Amino acid sequence: MKARYTLPAVLLLSSVLFAACGNKEEAQPAANNAQTSPSTATTADSTAAGTTAPAASTADFKDATEQYRTYAIGEIDAFVTETEKFTEAVKAGKLEEAKKLYAPARMHYERIEPIAEALGNLDPDIDARQGDVDDKDWRGFHKIEQALWEQKTTDGMNEYADRLLQDAKLLRAKVETVDIDAGLLVTGAVELLNEVSSSKVTGEEERYSHTDLYDFVANVEGAEKIYEILKPNLAKKDPALEKQIGERFEALNKELAPFATKDGGYVTYDKLSKQDVRTLSQNLDALAEPLSQMGTILGV
Amino acid sequence: MSKNKNDNNPQQPNTTPDAGQESSSLFRKPVSRRDMLRLAGASGVGLLLGGSGAYGIMAATGATKQPASDKPGSPDNVTTGIPDANRYDFYGQHQAGITTPSQNFMCFASFDLTVSDAAGLKRLLQAWTRASASLMVGELLDGQNENLNLPPADTGEAAGLTPSRLTVTFGAGPSLFDHRFGLAGKKPAGFGDLPPFNGDNLMPEWCGGDLGVQICADDMQVAFHGMRNLIRIARGSAVLRWSQEGFQRSTESDPNKATPRNLMGFKDGTANPSVQDGAMMNEVVWVQPEDGAGWMTGGSYMAVRRIRMRIEVWDRSSLADQENTFGRYRVSGAPLGSQHEFDRGDMEAKDASGKPVIPMNAHMRVARGDGKMQILRRPYSYSSGMDNTTGQLDAGLFFISYQRSLDKQFIPMQQRLAQNDALNEYIQHIGSAVFACFPGVRQGGYIGDTLL
Numbered sequence: 001m002k003a004r005y006t007l008p009a010v011l012l013l014s015s016v017l018f019a020a021c022g023n024k025e026e027a028q029p030a031a032n033n034a035q036t037s038p039s040t041a042t043t044a045d046s047t048a049a050g051t052t053a054p055a056a057s058t059a060d061f062k063d064a065t066e067q068y069r070t071y072a073i074g075e076i077d078a079f080v081t082e083t084e085k086f087t088e089a090v091k092a093g094k095l096e097e098a099k100k101l102y103a104p105a106r107m108h109y110e111r112i113e114p115i116a117e118a119l120g121n122l123d124p125d126i127d128a129r130q131g132d133v134d135d136k137d138w139r140g141f142h143k144i145e146q147a148l149w150e151q152k153t154t155d156g157m158n159e160y161a162d163r164l165l166q167d168a169k170l171l172r173a174k175v176e177t178v179d180i181d182a183g184l185l186v187t188g189a190v191e192l193l194n195e196v197s198s199s200k201v202t203g204e205e206e207r208y209s210h211t212d213l214y215d216f217v218a219n220v221e222g223a224e225k226i227y228e229i230l231k232p233n234l235a236k237k238d239p240a241l242e243k244q245i246g247e248r249f250e251a252l253n254k255e256l257a258p259f260a261t262k263d264g265g266y267v268t269y270d271k272l273s274k275q276d277v278r279t280l281s282q283n284l285d286a287l288a289e290p291l292s293q294m295g296t297i298l299g300v
Numbered sequence: 301m302s303k304n305k306n307d308n309n310p311q312q313p314n315t316t317p318d319a320g321q322e323s324s325s326l327f328r329k330p331v332s333r334r335d336m337l338r339l340a341g342a343s344g345v346g347l348l349l350g351g352s353g354a355y356g357i358m359a360a361t362g363a364t365k366q367p368a369s370d371k372p373g374s375p376d377n378v379t380t381g382i383p384d385a386n387r388y389d390f391y392g393q394h395q396a397g398i399t400t401p402s403q404n405f406m407c408f409a410s411f412d413l414t415v416s417d418a419a420g421l422k423r424l425l426q427a428w429t430r431a432s433a434s435l436m437v438g439e440l441l442d443g444q445n446e447n448l449n450l451p452p453a454d455t456g457e458a459a460g461l462t463p464s465r466l467t468v469t470f471g472a473g474p475s476l477f478d479h480r481f482g483l484a485g486k487k488p489a490g491f492g493d494l495p496p497f498n499g500d501n502l503m504p505e506w507c508g509g510d511l512g513v514q515i516c517a518d519d520m521q522v523a524f525h526g527m528r529n530l531i532r533i534a535r536g537s538a539v540l541r542w543s544q545e546g547f548q549r550s551t552e553s554d555p556n557k558a559t560p561r562n563l564m565g566f567k568d569g570t571a572n573p574s575v576q577d578g579a580m581m582n583e584v585v586w587v588q589p590e591d592g593a594g595w596m597t598g599g600s601y602m603a604v605r606r607i608r609m610r611i612e613v614w615d616r617s618s619l620a621d622q623e624n625t626f627g628r629y630r631v632s633g634a635p636l637g638s639q640h641e642f643d644r645g646d647m648e649a650k651d652a653s654g655k656p657v658i659p660m661n662a663h664m665r666v667a668r669g670d671g672k673m674q675i676l677r678r679p680y681s682y683s684s685g686m687d688n689t690t691g692q693l694d695a696g697l698f699f700i701s702y703q704r705s706l707d708k709q710f711i712p713m714q715q716r717l718a719q720n721d722a723l724n725e726y727i728q729h730i731g732s733a734v735f736a737c738f739p740g741v742r743q744g745g746y747i748g749d750t751l752l
Contacts, residue, residue: 186449248536286414286536295449 060233061182067229069180072112076172079108083168087161090144093154102148103211103265106141110218111225113195114188119174125167129207139163142208149208182230186294189226192219193288201281203269213259213266216280220256223291224249233297241293248287255283333438333459387463390433392740395747397467398600398702399575399585399676402560403516406546406680407527408604408698410473410509410733411538418481422752424537428470428513429746431533435526438463455532458525466517466526470747471602471735473509486751488593490707494603494732497718506606506731509541514602514700518551542731544606546680546698559633559641562697563681564614564726566626567633570641571667573674584674584709585702587739595750598739600702603675603710606682606731609696614726625722627662635664661722669716675701675709696727706734 082105089098109116109126116123124133126140139160147157178184199205200216227234227245234242259267259276272280388396415421434441438461443453477487493508513530517523524545531540548560562568573580582588587596614622619630627645628635635645637657647665649657658665683695703709718724738748 183449244536282414282539286539289532289535292451295447295451298449 058181061185064182064185064229064233065180068185068226071225071229072115072180073172073175075108075112076115076175079105079112080165080168080172082108084165087165090148090154090157090161095148095152095154098144098154099148099209102141102145102209103206103214106211107214107218107221110195110215111222113219113222114184114191115175115178115180116171117191118178118184119171122167122171122174126164126171129205140167142206145206145208182233182298185226185230186298189223189294190288190292192223192226193284193291195219197281197284197288201277201284203272203277206269210268210270211266212269213256213272217256217266220249220252220284227291227294230294230297234294237297238293241290241296244290245287245294248283248290252280252283252287255280333440333461386465387437388465388467390429390436390468390741391743393598394586394740395467395469395599395737396436396740397469397514397516398678398737399581400465400467400516401575402548402678402680403465403467403523404518404548404550405516405520405523406698407515407523407543408546408700409513409527409531409543410541411511411513411534412541413476413480413510413538415537416480418483418752420537421481422746424534425470425748425752426746427533428468428530429741431529432468432526432747435468435529436463436466438466441529455525455529457528458522461519461522464517464519464522466515466522468526468530469514469516469602469737471512471514471737472748472751473512473733473735475508476510483751486593486595488596488736491593491601491734491736494706494711494714494734497714497729499718499724499728500732501728501730502732503730506542508733509735511538512602512604512733512735512737520545520547544682544684544698544731546682548680562679563609563611563683563695564622564626565630566622566628567641568679568697569677570628570633571664571674572677575676581676583704585676585704587704591704593736596736596739597750600704600737601706601710602735602737603699603701603703603706603714604731604733604735605697605699605714605729607697607699607727608694608730610726610728611693611695617726624659625663625726627658627664636662659722661720663717663721663723666716666720667713669713673709673713675703675713677701696730702737 082101086098086101086105089101113123113127116126124137124140127142128138128140129142130138130146132138141164143160144157144164147153147155196216196219200212200219203210203212205215206212227249231242231246234245259272261267388400390396413421413424415424431441438458440459441454444450445452445454474487474492477483477491513527515523515526515530517526527543551557554560559567559570573584575581585600587593587599587601589597591597617625623630623636632639633641634643635658637649638645645658645664647656647658651657678700680698680700681695682698683693685694686692687694701710739750741747741749
C-alpha cells in the first residue's frame with residue numbers, strides 16, 4: 001500500500017524500469033505467442049505452431065516477386081489482346097459478339113487488379129462504375145456494358161472503345177514500372193478477396209450484364225496465384241496456416257464449381273438464390289480471414 | 301458478498317487456485333484493456349504524472365492492489381486493477397449469464413457449424429473458451445496485436461473499457477446431435493425443436509442453430525466487441541445463422557433496480573424466482589444428476605423466442621384493455637385488485653358484476669397456471685428498426701428463459717399461453733430456438749468438454 005504514496009522520482013524510476021521490461025518483452029513476442037495460442041485468436045481452425053523467424057529480407061522474396069511479375073505481365077498481355085477483340089466488335093457494331101467477349105476479357109484484368117490500382121488513375125479509367133466518378137469522366141468497360149445490355153446498342157461507343165484500348169495498352173506499358181515487393185503481394189491477395197466481398201458477391205459490379213461471377217472467379221484466381229507463389233515462404237514460417245489457406249481455397253472453389261457453364265463461362269448473377277449468395281460470401285470470409293495472416297511471413 | 305465470487309454460482313464460490321502464481325509472472329500475462337491505456341500514457345508523460353498516474357503504473361505492475369479486491373480467497377485483479385463489481389469469472393460450476401443479474405445489453409447469435417467433424421468442433425470451442433475468458437476480464441484477445449504486417453488479433457473497439465460485467469453463455473442446439481459429429485447418442489432425451497404452438501408465425505431465418513451464444517454486458521460496445529470477435533474466430537468453422545441485439549432500461553436510469561418494463565410499458569419478470577436462492581435455482585434452473593444426459597449436469601436448457609409486438613395496435617388500446625390483458629396495474633405492477641407489485645394476487649376475487657377481477661385470460665393468470673412450475677426468465681427488449689413492408693416498428697421481446705427441463709417447464713407453460721393468453725392479440729412469435737447450455741468450465745477445460 002505504501003508504494004502508492006512514493007515520490008515522483010521513484011515514479012520516474014519505476015516507469016523507466018517498466019519501459020525496459022517492456023522492451024525486453026517486445027523482443028520476443030513471437031515466442032510468447034507460440035507458447036500460448038498461435039494464430040488461434042484469429043481463426044479457430046488453425047493449429048499452427050508459430051515459430052520465431054527473423055524479419056524477412058527482400059532477398060527472401062526475390063523468386064516470389066519475379067514469379068508474380070511474370071504472371072502479371074502475362075495476364076496484362078492477354079488483357080490487351082482480348083480487350084482489342086472486344087473493342088473491335090463494339091466498333092463493328094457486333095452487339096452479340098461484343099457481349100460474349102466482354103466478361104472473359106475482364107477476367108484477365110480482375111486477376112491482377114491490385115497492380116492496376118497501384119498505377120494511379122488507370123483503374124477508374126478502365127473499371128469505374130457509374131457514380132464512382134463524375135459522369136463526364138465516366139468511361140471504360142462499364143460505360144460500354146451499360147450500352148450493350150441496357151441500351152442494347154453499340155451506337156455512340158466508338159470513342160469509348162478506342163479509349164478503353166488505349167488505357168489497356170497504357171496499363172501494359174506502366175506495369176513495367178511497378179515496384180513489386182512481398183508487401184504488395186500480401187496485401188494484394190487480401191484486396192482481391194475484399195473486392196469480391198464488397199461488390200461482386202452482392203452483384204453490384206456488373207449491374208447491367210450480371211456477369212459478376214466471372215469477376216468473382218478471376219479475383220479468387222488472382223489471390224490463389226499469390227498464395228501459390230508465397231507458399232514456400234509460408235510453409236517455412238507457419239505450415240498450419242499454409243495448409244489452412246489451401247483448404248479454404250479448395251472449399252470456396254468447390255462452392256463456385258456448380259455455377260460454371262459448359263462454354264467455360266459462369267451463370268449470370270440473377271440465377272443465384274439468396275442462399276447461394278450467402279454461402280459464397282461466408283466461404284469467402286472463411287478464406288480471407290486466414291489469408292490476411294499471410295503477413296506473418298514479412299516478420300514483425 | 302462479492303459479485304465476482306457468487307452471483308454466477310451461489311453455492312460454490314469460484315476460486316482461482318493459481319492466482320498467486322499468475323501474479324508473479326506478470327509479464328507473461330496479457331495486458332488488460334484499461335492498463336494498456338494507462339501504460340501508453342505513463343511512458344509518454346512519466347514525469348508529469350500525478351497521484352492517479354502513479355497509481356495506474358503501480359496497479360499495472362502488480363506492486364499494489366485495489367483495496368476492494370484485497371480479500372482472502374479473492375482471485376482477482378492483482379494485475380488488472382479492475383474492480384470486482386465489474387467482472388465475473390468465466391470458470392466455475394455453472395456458466396455465467398444465467399443466474400447472473402441481467403446486464404443492460406445483450407448480443408445473441410445463433411451459429412451453424414461448417415466444420416465437418418468433432419475435432420473441428422472441439423477446436424472452435426477451445427478457441428472460444430480462450431477468447432471468452434479474456435473478454436470477461438477485459439483483456440485484449442491473445443495473439444499479435446502489435447505487428448504492423450498483420451491484422452490485430454483483437455479488433456480493438458473495447459480498448460480502454462472495463463469488462464462491464466460481460467458474460468458469455470454457450471449452448472448446443474438439437475441439430476448438433478445429428479450425424480455430423482458423432483453426438484447422436486448423447487442427445488438428452490426429449491431435447492428437440494419446440495413443438496408448434498397455437499398462433500406461431502415462425503420464420504425460418506429466425507429459428508434454430510447448431511450453437512447459441514448469449515453475450516450480455518452493461519455496455520453495448522463491449523458486448524458487440526465480444527460477439528464480433530467470437531464471430532471472427534469462428535470464420536471457417538461456423539457461420540452466423542441469425543443474430544439479435546437487445547436492451548433493457550439501464551441500471552444507471554433506475555438506481556432503485558425496480559423490475560424492468562417491457563416495451564408495452566408493463567413490468568416484466570415480477571414472478572421470477574430469486575437467483576439468490578441456491579436451492580430454488582437447483583430446483584428450477586440447473587440440470588441435476590438425476591435428470592439424465594450426465595454431460596448436462598450443472599447446465600441449463602435455454603428457450604429463445606423472438607416475439608414481435610404489434611406496437612401500433614397496442615398503442616391505441618385503452619388502459620383498461622392493457623391492464624386486463626396483463627392482469628396487472630400498469631404503474632405499480634400489482635395484480636389487479638391488489639396493492640403491491642409482489643402481492644400474490646387474488647385469483648378468486650370477483651367484481652360487482654360477478655366477473656373475475658383478474659380476467660381468466662389475463663397473461664399473469666395463464667402464465668402462472670397452477671403455480672407449481674417455474675422458469676427463470678431473462679428477456680431483453682429488441683428493436684430492429686422498421687418493417688420495410690408495412691413501415692411499422694419491428695420491435696418486441698427477445699424472450700430467453702432457463703430451466704431444468706423444457707418438457708416439464710417451458711413447453712406446458714407456452715402451450716397454456718398460446719391457447720388462452722389475452723396478450724396473443726398484440727404479439728406474434730417470429731423466431732424460436734432451444735439450446736442445451738453446457739455446465740461451467742473448470743480451469744484448464746473448455747466449454748462443452750463434458751459433451752465432446
